[in-house]
Amino acid sequence: SSEEVTATAADFASSLRTVALCVFSAVLFGVGVGIKDGVGKSSEFFAGYLLEQSLSVDNLFVFVLIFKYFKVPRAYQQNSVLSYGIVGAIVFRLSLILLGTATIQKFEAVNILLAVILLYTSFKLFTAEEDDTDLADNIIVKTCKKFIPVTTSYDGNRFFTSRDGVWKATPLLLTVAVIELSDIAFAVDSIPAVFGVTRDPFIVFTSNFFAILGLRSYFTLISEGxxxxxxxxxxxxLVLGFIGSKMILDFFDFHIKTEVSLGIVATTLLGGVVLSLLKKS
Incomplete structure (x- = not known):
């Protein structure tokens, strides 16, 4: 209906403004870091932020697929499930940052393990088959269904509902479970990536924080087209492959300047977006 179209357009415009504000805040913060701690730290922040932002957006593409698969009504997507997904992303990333900083500072060799994870993820992204639309064979989905009796229909915003005197989970609970598991998987990918850029826990956490800040609005933009x-x-x-290689070089005392890393990350991501838009037009 025309009312729905108007509401969607307003939602899109509002999300666009929020995303712009979040990016502006991150830039302002990065400049502040530069003024206080020098260009090196500022470059580390921006490299980390760009990397984490791109991985967060990738995470949202997965959210969109999960919502499609579970046929989650739009009203519940934005309110409950997305909120759990975003909180989960923050909690898992913070836990891995705290764990990662402590571990990396104790054992330099952990870097090689993280680099291998990144190179494997990079390889996976290039060889991923176009089976994204069908999550029927998804291991996570299959496993959840084994342990939880699930109804085939939604019951408002509820996670559990009583059917014939038996309590069953609604598909909404299953959706949240799958989204949280995807959050863990993305945290495992993204934290090693940012440790490839910087070892400073403050920079690692703040770059992640600003990347996650506008996720709800990014979701609207992504799902709307x-x-x-x-x-x-x-x-x-490509970016993950580069960072993985950089970490291996770092381990053997061959260092690439942060400014160069930032340039490569920014150019590659921008190139991906521009080529996509050119192909579309």
């Missing part, structure tokens, strides 16, 4: 950025995934694959 930016999901056809075809070259974003290979671009992220």
């Amino acid at each position: 930016m999901a056809d950025l075809d070259y974003l995934q290979p671009a992220i694959g």
Whole structure:
């Protein structure tokens, strides 16, 4: 209906403003870091922020797929499930940052393990089959269904509902479970990536914080029509491959300047977006 179209357009415009505000805040913070701690730290922040932002957006593409698979009504997507997904992303990333900083400072060799994870993720992004629309064979989905009796229909915003005197989970609970598991998987990918850019826990955490800040609004933009950025995934694959290689070089005392890293990350991601838009037009 025309009312729905108007509401969607207003939602889109509002999300666009929020995203712009979040990016502006991150830039302001990065400049502040530069003034206080020098250009090196500022470059580390921006490299980390760009990397984490791109991985967060990739995480949201997965959210969109999960919502499609579970046929989650739009009203519940924005309110409950997305909020759990975003809180989960923050909690898991913070836990891994705290764990990662302590571990990396104790054992330099952990870097090689993190680099291998990144190179594997990069390879996966390039070789991923186009089976994204079908999550029927998804291990997570299958496993959840084994342990939880699930109804086939939604019951408002509820996670559990009583059917014939038996309490069963609604598909909404299953959706949240799958989203949280995808959060863990993305945290495992993204934290090693940012440790490839900097070892400073403050920079690692703040770059992650600003990347996650506008996720709800990014979700609206993506689900409303930016999901056809075809070259974003290979671009992220290239970035992860580069950072993985950089970590291995670091381990053998061959260091690439942060400014150079930032340039490569920014150019690759921008290239992915521009090529996608050119292909679309």
